[in-house]
Amino acid sequence: MVTLYDVPADALIEELATRLEDRIDAPDWANYTKTGVSKELPPQQDDFWSVRAASLLRKVAVDGPVGVDRLSTAYGDRNQGSTRYRVAAPHADAGSKKIIRTILQQLADEDLVSTAQGEGRVVTPDGQSLLDEVAADVLDDLDRPELEKYA
Numbered sequence: 253m254v255t256l257y258d259v260p261a262d263a264l265i266e267e268l269a270t271r272l273e274d275r276i277d278a279p280d281w282a283n284y285t286k287t288g289v290s291k292e293l294p295p296q297q298d299d300f301w302s303v304r305a306a307s308l309l310r311k312v313a314v315d316g317p318v319g320v321d322r323l324s325t326a327y328g329d330r331n332q333g334s335t336r337y338r339v340a341a342p343h344a345d346a347g348s349k350k351i352i353r354t355i356l357q358q359l360a361d362e363d364l365v366s367t368a369q370g371e372g373r374v375v376t377p378d379g380q381s382l383l384d385e386v387a388a389d390v391l392d393d394l395d396r397p398e399l400e401k402y403a
Contacts, residue, residue, distance in 0.1 A: 254388040256313060263390045264383075268306035269299060271386060276305050276358045286348065305355045312356075312365055312373050313383055319372035320356070324349045 256264055278301035297303065311326065312318055327347030356373055359365040364379035375383070 254384065254391050256310060256383045256387045259387045259390045259394070261310065263394065264387055265303065265306045265310060267390050267393075268309065268383070268386045269302040271382070272305050272309075273299065273302045275362050276302060276355070278302075279354065282351070285351065301355070304351065305359065308352065308355050309359055309364060309375070309379060310383065312359075313375040313380065316374040317368040317371035320349050320353050322372070323347075323352050323356075327352065 282301055308323065311323065315322070315326075324346040325344075328345050329347070356365055359379070360367070360373075363376055364382060365373050366376050368374045
């Protein structure tokens with residue numbers, strides 16, 4: 253049986269994002285909000301919301317149970333002070349908790365993620381099944397020489 257650990261993360265997230273596009277809709281405010289404190293502009297990708305949702309689903313499956321705070325740290329960035337002027341010492345900044353929380357709520361509505369009491373979010377059996385199904389499809393699509401470069 254193929255699991256999410258058997259395929260490259262970028263290929264899994266790309267395929268999972270295409271499957272989640274129909275199930276999860278980006279809110280209206282998503283086009284105008286930054287993905288973290290250290291960013292100056294909102295994301296420029298058209299499919300940002302579905303890619304972030306796929307990435308979060310994989311992250312919860314790998315690291316779960318995990319909370320919004322830890323996910324925010326994982327999706328954070330190293331702030332170089334001001335990206336234009338470099339006037340402050342570099343430090344770590346967290347990612348947007350609103351985006352993470354909203355996507356996790358949408359994944360919970362689709363019964364892919366649930367809340368473990370007092371511990372954080374975990375993947376449901378339906379979510380694990382979807383991840384395994386996508387991983388099997390990705391493994392079938394990969395060429396064997398391409399697969400060896402990830403080994």
